[in-house]
Amino acid sequence: MNNKELIKLDRSHVWHPFTQEATAPDPIPIISASGTTLNSTNGKKYLDLISSWWLTTHGHAHPTIAKAIAKQAKQLEQVIFAGFTHKPAVTLAKKITDILPKKLSRVFFSDNGSTSVEVALKMARQFYLNQGEQRDKFLAFEGGYHGDTVGAMSVGATTGFFDPFKTMMFPVDTISFPETWQDDPNVEKKEEQSLAELDKYLNKHKKQCAGVLIEPLVQGASGMRMCREQFMQKMAKMVKQAGVLLICDEVMTGFGRTGEMFASQKAKIKPDIICLSKGLTAGFMPLSVTVCSQDIYEGFLSANFDKAFAHGHSFTANSLSCAAAVASLKLFKKEKTLKKVAKIEKIHKQRITPLLNHEKIEKPRITGAIAALDFKTKDPGYTSKIAPLLKEFFINRGLLIRPLGNVLYLLPPYCISNKELHKAWDGIEAAIAEIDF
Ligand SMILES: Cc1ncc(COP(=O)(O)O)c(C=O)c1O
Numbered sequence: 025m026n027n028k029e030l031i032k033l034d035r036s037h038v039w040h041p042f043t044q045e046a047t048a049p050d051p052i053p054i055i056s057a058s059g060t061t062l063n064s065t066n067g068k069k070y071l072d073l074i075s076s077w078w079l080t081t082h083g084h085a086h087p088t089i090a091k092a093i094a095k096q097a098k099q100l101e102q103v104i105f106a107g108f109t110h111k112p113a114v115t116l117a118k119k120i121t122d123i124l125p126k127k128l129s130r131v132f133f134s135d136n137g138s139t140s141v142e143v144a145l146k147m148a149r150q151f152y153l154n155q156g157e158q159r160d161k162f163l164a165f166e167g168g169y170h171g172d173t174v175g176a177m178s179v180g181a182t183t184g185f186f187d188p189f190k191t192m193m194f195p196v197d198t199i200s201f202p203e204t205w206q207d208d209p210n211v212e213k214k215e216e217q218s219l220a221e222l223d224k225y226l227n228k229h230k231k232q233c234a235g236v237l238i239e240p241l242v243q244g245a246s247g248m249r250m251c252r253e254q255f256m257q258k259m260a261k262m263v264k265q266a267g268v269l270l271i272c273d274e275v276m277t278g279f280g281r282t283g284e285m286f287a288s289q290k291a292k293i294k295p296d297i298i299c300l301s302k303g304l305t306a307g308f309m310p311l312s313v314t315v316c317s318q319d320i321y322e323g324f325l326s327a328n329f330d331k332a333f334a335h336g337h338s339f340t341a342n343s344l345s346c347a348a349a350v351a352s353l354k355l356f357k358k359e360k361t362l363k364k365v366a367k368i369e370k371i372h373k374q375r376i377t378p379l380l381n382h383e384k385i386e387k388p389r390i391t392g393a394i395a396a397l398d399f400k401t402k403d404p405g406y407t408s409k410i411a412p413l414l415k416e417f418f419i420n421r422g423l424l425i426r427p428l429g430n431v432l433y434l435l436p437p438y439c440i441s442n443k444e445l446h447k448a449w450d451g452i453e454a455a456i457a458e459i460d461f
Contacts, residue, residue: 027053027065052419057084060440062424070424073436073448078244078276079307082355083439089308092351093344105133105340112346119353120313123285125294130321132314132333133341137275138171140299140312141237145175146335147297147316148235148269151323154331159234163225163268165201165218168238169245170273179237183246184406197233199225203249205387206380215255222262230266235297237271240287241391244276247406247431248396250389256291269296269320275312279303280356280365280438283392290392296320306352307437311345364438368393371442372434375449384456396433401461405429410461417459423451 025033031050040051053065060083062070072080082089100110117131134143145162152159162179169183170176177186178193186193199221202214226233240256243249263270272295277287280303284290288298297320301312324333339345355361372395376388379397388397401410408429418425425432425448432455434448 030065049416059083060437060444068422070419070422071444071448072424073434073440074424074426075303075435075437076307076424077302078281078435079302080437081279081303081306081352082359082361083437084307086306086355086439088355089306089348089351092347093308096344096347100343102339102342102344106336110341110343110346112343112350113341116313116346116349116353119350120300120315123353124298124315125289127294127296127317127319128298128315129318130316132316132335133346134312134314134337135310135339135342135345136171136312137273137299137301138173138176139337140275140301140314141170141176141179141273142173143314143335144237144271144273144297144299144316145179145235147314147320147333148271150331150333151269151320152234154323154326157231159232161197161229161233163197163199163222163229163233163236165238165243166198167201167203167243167246167249168198168273169243170237170239171275180245185245197225197229201243201249202251202255203243204251205389206376208387211252215252215258218255219258219262222259226262226266226268230268233266233268235269235271236263237273240272240274240277240291240293240295241282242277242287242394245428247398247428248389248394248433248435250391250394250396253291256288256293260291260293260295271295271297271299273299275299275301279352280362281391281393281435283362283365283369285356285362287391304352305345305348306355308348308352309342309345310339311342311349361438365393367442368436368438368440368445371445371449375446375452379453379456382456393438394433394435396431399427399430399432399456399461401430403430410459413459413461414455417455418451421451421454423448425451 030053054062055065056063060072062072121129164179166182170180179196182198200218202218204211272288274286278300282290288295297316299314305311372390385397399410401408406429410430411427414427
């Protein structure tokens with residue numbers, strides 16, 4: 025099939041995610057990838073600077089992970105996970121719980137980020153119900169994104185992505201998120217405000233609230249909005265004192281993005297439930313885990329099936345996905361991956377500094393491998409008209425940078441070389457210089 029035929033068939037039969045198919049340019053066909061580079065069928069190369077929707081960690085087509093999947097595929101590709109188990113899942117559960125805070129000791133598997141959040145919400149809700157407490161409320165942070173299934177949309181409603189589905193969602197309470205950036209003079213005020221809202225909410229509703237849900241340190245989809253570790257600590261303390269479950273959605277921040285293995289670890293907080301996906305399998309296979317404390321797990325134990333967690337997916341704990349995740353965790357150790365993240369952060373800092381007072385940009389911010397800045401526009405937000413211009417500008421230069429509206433960010437695979445990262449920043453500098461709006 026040549027390029028033209030492939031595109032024609034795609035346009036006749038395929039429906040792409042988060043895409044306005046009527047106006048979007050033709051998708052770019054990719055035939056192979058290696059490290060940070062995507063190779064298109066027409067011979068063009070693209071530097072993947074967003075880790076293909078925040079998935080890739082060690083690099084595309086990393087041979088160690090490819091080998092682990094191939095080996096597992098010849099042995100056991102999949103088995104029903106109710107009443108059965110297998111070595112890749114058990115090994116992964118042990119490895120994950122070994123690197124999480126001690127209290128997070130039980131692993132529930134599903135297959136994508138949204139389902140890991142659905143599992144967390146249902147788990148929290150039924151946990152209380154099983155003890156005879158009806159807790160119908162959840163508290164989330166404004167701008168938090170947690171996925172596209174109905175429960176995940178409900179807790180992420182303030183992102184504004186889900187307006188057509190308003191009547192399908194259940195009501196969720198929200199408080200402000202103290203987003204901040206370098207040299208932000210108002211950070212303390214914003215944190216005080218958010219904590220005051222939390223205090224007021226918990227005082228009133230702590231006995232009806234099943235969980236407080238947060239993307240720790242960085243809200244991804246709403247524009248790489250960052251908050252400080254000290255805010256996370258104060259927030260976590262208040263939630264704990266109120267006796268409400270703290271749920272950290274680390275679907276994006278997990279596996280090194282913020283500089284530590286987990287953002288909650290970097291912020292020195294210990295959630296009761298954590299949601300992980302994306303980088304879990306190094307971006308190779310669909311898999312997620314919702315890891316909870318032993319207390320929560322024990323809340324479901326009974327002679328009665330009614331108290332069991334009646335939730336599961338066909339591909340729960342798929343053995344190929346688990347094998348990929350196990351291989352990835354080994355690589356984190358072997359390749360000293362977090363050191364690579366520290367190197368990326370250093371270059372981000374070096375390159376963002378000259379832009380700090382640039383008239384066209386604002387809110388420069390960095391956490392670990394994630395660097396972001398806002399283009400000043402009259403129409404900020406996800407639908408900003410600057411977004412397609414920027415996207416095209418970068419793609420034409422062989423850079424896969426996909427702005428979130430007027431927010432430009434880099435979130436590269438950790439194998440990126442210094443030269444490649446500087447090339448990305450050169451591209452950003454060129455965009456700032458050349459694009460006017
Ligand atoms: C923080 C967070 N939670 C949940 C999700 C949903 O994950 P998925 O797209 O795998 O359903 C995402 C996806 O971007 C995310 O960033």
